[in-house]
Amino acid sequence: MAELTFVGAAGTVTGSKHLLTIGDKHIFVDCGLFQGVVDVRTLNDVPLPVPATDIAAVVVTHGHLDHVGFLPRLVHEGFDGPIYCTPPTQAVMGIVLDDAAHLQQELQERGFQHQRPYAPPVYYDQRDVERAKHCAVPHDLHKEFDVADIAKATYFNAGHILGSAFVALEFEGKRVIFSGDLGRYNRPLLFDPEPLGAADDVICESTYADRVHPPDALEDFQHALSTAIDLGGAIVIPAFAIERSQDILLAIATLQSRDPKIASVPVHLDSPMAEKVDDAFEAFPNAHKPIPNDSPAHPFGVRNLTIHITADQSKELNHVRGPHIIVSSSGMASGGRILHHLHNHLSDKNSTVIFAGYQSAGTLGYILSHGAHTVTLYGDNLPVRANIVHLGGFSGHADRDELKRWLQTCTSKPHLYAVHGEAESAAALAAIADTALGWKADVARRGITVTL
Ligand SMILES: [Zn+2]
Numbered sequence: 001m002a003e004l005t006f007v008g009a010a011g012t013v014t015g016s017k018h019l020l021t022i023g024d025k026h027i028f029v030d031c032g033l034f035q036g037v038v039d040v041r042t043l044n045d046v047p048l049p050v051p052a053t054d055i056a057a058v059v060v061t062h063g064h065l066d067h068v069g070f071l072p073r074l075v076h077e078g079f080d081g082p083i084y085c086t087p088p089t090q091a092v093m094g095i096v097l098d099d100a101a102h103l104q105q106e107l108q109e110r111g112f113q114h115q116r117p118y119a120p121p122v123y124y125d126q127r128d129v130e131r132a133k134h135c136a137v138p139h140d141l142h143k144e145f146d147v148a149d150i151a152k153a154t155y156f157n158a159g160h161i162l163g164s165a166f167v168a169l170e171f172e173g174k175r176v177i178f179s180g181d182l183g184r185y186n187r188p189l190l191f192d193p194e195p196l197g198a199a200d201d202v203i204c205e206s207t208y209a210d211r212v213h214p215p216d217a218l219e220d221f222q223h224a225l226s227t228a229i230d231l232g233g234a235i236v237i238p239a240f241a242i243e244r245s246q247d248i249l250l251a252i253a254t255l256q257s258r259d260p261k262i263a264s265v266p267v268h269l270d271s272p273m274a275e276k277v278d279d280a281f282e283a284f285p286n287a288h289k290p291i292p293n294d295s296p297a298h299p300f301g302v303r304n305l306t307i308h309i310t311a312d313q314s315k316e317l318n319h320v321r322g323p324h325i326i327v328s329s330s331g332m333a334s335g336g337r338i339l340h341h342l343h344n345h346l347s348d349k350n351s352t353v354i355f356a357g358y359q360s361a362g363t364l365g366y367i368l369s370h371g372a373h374t375v376t377l378y379g380d381n382l383p384v385r386a387n388i389v390h391l392g393g394f395s396g397h398a399d400r401d402e403l404k405r406w407l408q409t410c411t412s413k414p415h416l417y418a419v420h421g422e423a424e425s426a427a428a429l430a431a432i433a434d435t436a437l438g439w440k441a442d443v444a445r446r447g448i449t450v451t452l
Helices: 038-045 071-076 087-110 126-134 217-231 244-258 274-283 311-319 338-345 364-369 400-407 423-436
Strands: 002-008 017-022 025-029 055-059 083-085 136-138 145-147 151-157 165-171 174-178 201-205 234-238 267-270 305-308 324-328 352-355 374-377 380-383 387-390 415-419 440-443 449-451
Touching (some): 055 071, 055 145, 071 087, 071 126, 087 136, 087 274, 201 400, 217 234, 217 244, 217 352, 244 274, 267 311, 274 305, 338 364, 338 374, 364 374, 423 440
Parallel strands (some): 025 055, 055 083, 083 136, 267 305, 267 324
Antiparallel strands (some): 145 151, 151 165
């Protein structure tokens, strides 16, 4: 008999952590950090349903922090089994976890913890990260591998970020699919999500199951940039260092060739991870589509681009005047260098902040994109005078129609559990499965165990 317990990303979009118990063995599928409002973040301190030492293995779908960010903590608590992932995810996960430990340490050293309500507390250090990285066991897409002597697993491309996969786990004559985060169709960088095949159960993300993304992200972006350039101030774009930054850079490169006004504006990528992420894209050329006009002088084909790796290089941006584009992480403005740029420019009525991805409730990005008049940053109360723009079209998550399209590739009628979504979107996904596809469907609730 097998049981599934929803430990995280049930009723929330973060903290992805699904505990699969087969016989007397326990496996986690994903092991992410809860992020966002304090109530959600404190879930990181809730004891796991079983001790970390009893977890036999972790199967990771992709390298985002809300899917891998708890791994060093799991290791800290005694886990020492294999962490399965695709080879590109191993690289991405390393970059993401290094950065997470670095940010946590920096916050602790500077004593900003109590002053930065949007930043995460400290959960682990670099030693835990190194031990977690040491547990990584990569497996290519489509190559079945054994998990803890009780299940077979196979990864398939999910099209969400570099290396992202959905995973089929087979045990006791069943085939159970965990979607991880599902990407989109016809994207410039990534391949389409692969078909599901047959399944008995599908544990599916629902981030945008109640919405449809705007059809032409590039046109919206062009309009937003053009308006921002006319205002004459800084154009600050918070973007996840992995994938979203590359999507934004590719879009800027395309718009530079279309629009001389946009081509005339300097572009700054401010990210300590920029080189490593570039290296990851280069190391796995088969994991993404060819990048047009990519060259060492013009990464992702962008002209007029300066990359800021070190802290001193980042500080140079404080002195730039006139219209200029700054792309920096984190995408939800929940930490990282973007906070400095927001601190510098939020109160300037000529500046513009462009959000281009999902903003989790409680993050600074969510608060700003929902019309806050003032925010507290580094202990300062700042009036928000900058133009705030939210572009939906750059999302890395499938929308309602794309989720349905992917689910329709299932050749059986499985039981669907909607995870990784706020209440409305999870209910919307369950309704699609139930009404449109005629499947059994439930919204997963945190702490609930179901029998598979
Ligand atoms: Zn993700």
